[in-house]
Amino acid sequence: MTQPHSTLVDAPLGMRVRIRQLRHAHPEMSARLRELGFCEDAVVRCILRGNGNMICEIQNSRIGLDNNLARTIVVSTGE
Amino acid sequence: MRSDDEKPSLRHIALVGNPNAGKTTVFNALTGLRQKVGNYPGVTVEKKEGRILFPNGTEATLLDLPGTYSLAAASPDEQVATDVLLGREPHTTVPDLVVCVVDASNLERGLYLVSQLIDRHLPLIVALNMTDVAAQQGIVISTSVLERELGVTAVPMVARKEQGIAELKEAILGTRTATGKARRWQLPEPVARECDELVGLLQNRHRLADAEAFHEAMALLTADSALIERNDRFAPELLQHVRKDHEKLDFLGFNRSSVFFVSRSEWIKNVCAQAVTRTFFPGMSLSDRIDRVVTHRVWGFVIFLGIMAVLFQAIFSWAAVPMAWIKDAFDSLGGVIAGVVPPGDLQDLLIRGGLAGVAAVVTFLPQILFLFLFLGFLEDSGYMARAAFIMDRLMGKVGLHGKSFIPLLSSFACAIPGIMATRTIDNPKDRLATMLVAPLMSCSARLPVYALLIAAFIPAGKILGIFSFAGMTLLSMYLLGLVAALGMAWLFKKTFLRGTPPSFLMELPPYKLPSLKSVCLQMWERAASFLKRAGTIILGASIILWFLASYPKLDHATPAEQLNHSFAGRAGHLIEPVIKPLGFDWKIGIGLVSSLLQREVFVSTMGTIYNIENASGGNGGSISLRQQMSQDRDPATGLPSFTLLTAICVMVYYVLAMQCLSTVAVMRRETNGWKWPLFQIGYMTALAYIVTFIVYRAGLWLGVGG
Secondary structure (H helix, E strand, O other), rough: OOOOEEHHHHOOOOOOEEEEEEEEHHHHHHHHHHHHHEEEOOEEEEEEOOOOEEEEEEEEEEEEEHHHOOEEEEOOOOO | OOOOHHHHOOOOEEEEEEOOOOOHHHHHHHHOEEEEEEOOOOOOOEEEEEEEEEOOOEEEEEOOOOOOOOOOOOHHHHHHHHHHOOOOOOOOOOEEEEEEEEHHHHHHHHHHHHHHHHHHOOOOOEEEEEEHHHOOOOOOHHHHHHHHHOEEEEOOHHHHEEEEEEEEEHHHHHHOOOOOOOOOOOOOOOHHHHHHHHHHHHHHHOOOHHHHHHHHHHHOOOOOOHHHHHHOOOOOOHHHHHHHHHHHHHOOOOOOOHHHHHHHHHHEEEEEHHEEEOOOOOOOHHHHHHHHHHHOOOHHHHHHHHHHHHHHHHHHHHOOHHOOOOHHHHHHHEEEHHHHHOOOHHHHHHHHHHHHHHHHHHOOHHHHHHHHHHHHHHHOOOHHHHHHHHHHHHHHOOOOOHHHHHHHHOOOOOOHHHHHHHHHOHHHHHHHHHHHHHHOOOOOOHHHHHHHHHHOOOOOEEOOEEEHHHHHHHHHHHHHOOOOOOOEEHHHHOOOOOOOOOEEEEEEOOOOOOHOOOOOOOHHHHHHHHHHEEEEHHHHHHHHHHHHOOOOOOOOOOOHHHHOOOOHHHHHHHHHHHHHHHOOEEEEHHHHHOOEOOOOOOHHHHHHHHHHOOOOOOOOOOOHHHHHHHHHOOOOOOOOOOHHHHHHHHHHHHHHHOOOOOHHHHHHHOHHHHHHHHHHHHHHHHHHHHHHHHHHHHHHOOOOOO
């Protein structure tokens, strides 16, 4: 079992997790993430891991993001 | 505000939408071939305009705005879209109507932009595109519910199959979308109260319109940085009021940076819940299955290299047939001219001056079309974003991110769209680094140079029985450009463009069959501009060069002696000492100088020079340029003046040197000054000289020179 609160980078492949908080140092980057659907309370699923980056499914689309960015997205596995 | 009964004859309509929502397909379907591509003044963002012809005979202009996820601009690209919509772009008419293209299979995200457009009170029609894709995924959208919830007209459509286009035109004609609709989403109570109060203050004190006031209030309440940015714009009391609001909301436990997003997305979720019916949930989609392989850590790379190998192989073998046709056509045209115009200076000018130069370049049109066809397919199928994803790690090693890879890949076609594609990069330092190295990628103008030299000097033969030496030499030239670009980017990012490593964040659109129409339209645009250049600059340059290479006239001289004596010959001899260390003789020198403005002029120069030199027999068109070059001998030593090594050195020089006036112009406009374009010319020329010198010396040492 993963902890109830971890970041997206640790989310198990294929599992749906809920976004709790965005804590990027730059508010513009958090705003960008939110525009693409990575908003608080949204459900996201990691579907592939690449070299230092990952592909997530969110709102029925696929978004590629790097692991450093994924570390700024706090998620919880419990609904 | 105009009332309906006094509609102007020509209405201006703007097309917006998320990237990958099928905006371009809708644009093409609405306008057909009635398109015009230009630029917004001052920026290199492409401005695409077209005309819609309605069934009742009236017309309207349609402006295709850059794809954007929101009206909160982050990149220069999105800034243009926002500025046009809000009437801040001085040279563009404020649109009378906005058509927002929304991907039906991703309604939730599309509605984010739609809700911002509604907030701005813009007259709006929603084009609900790709309903077929949505249906395949079990998504059914009730248009009437959507219209009721949004308060605007919505038209379901499949633009790729031209379904719903007529309905969209009808909706545009009879638009009943009134402006001044209220914002549809609600803020939580304490935030709403503070926000309304601030909107009131902004309206009274600063005379802002309702929509603008709300937008400003939202920005002011969200981020502390917005306060500093607007320090000069608003009264100190107002800013003081905002600071108090910040304290109040923070005390109440609101996350100010997310509350507006969250409230908006709650409303969107609610709209979707009412309008969307999920008939079934599909399992793993075909796109996901393809991605398993294509974005795989190892296989992704292998597939990428495989695609590139096929591309370069195809450029060589498939394009050979139409190239032969074009050459034959020019030869017979030369024959016709020779029959009509009596022999003499005029015939010489027409055939050896104008025609030979233009023919030498136009012959490569099929290869350029193949290149654009491939790149168009890669882009349109959705593969390009995957290439960025798998290249992200590699790009990260040189301090750039995967997004920079797309401008670099587009630069294979031409550095100008490549440099323009950097506008999607938010970070100015990364953007500059990408722009500086983009012209190192081998563009289509280098292709004629490579093609001529490869065909003349690279031996026939195959590696593993599949890949020809010719195709692989071409691939190596492209790889050399790529390696140089990455190396220089690394150097720049380590020195004067040092900064934090950028973040990779990018949508990977579902794979789809590329639209032949879109790809062909793009090919047509490129072919037209290539032919236009051949007919203007290259024709002019060829004629000037013919003159310089034919005069002053020597009596009773062989053509070789004549060329030696001519203006061009003298100029070539003048720079020979500088280029001698690279293994280049004075004839190549003429080519280098004449192609300073445009690379492909090298080929037409060689065409003109060799035609003049070999003028002794026939009309000169019967021996091909490549044969002439490979048979050319130094009169003093009797050795071939062009060897395999010389050919490789010329190619290496052209890979690395900045010989393109248009790129310089775009860089100047894009960086707002001469500093960076001059730096770019300087570093690229130095790099080209040094590397070519090393290759030449190494070649001599290895005995390749022959």
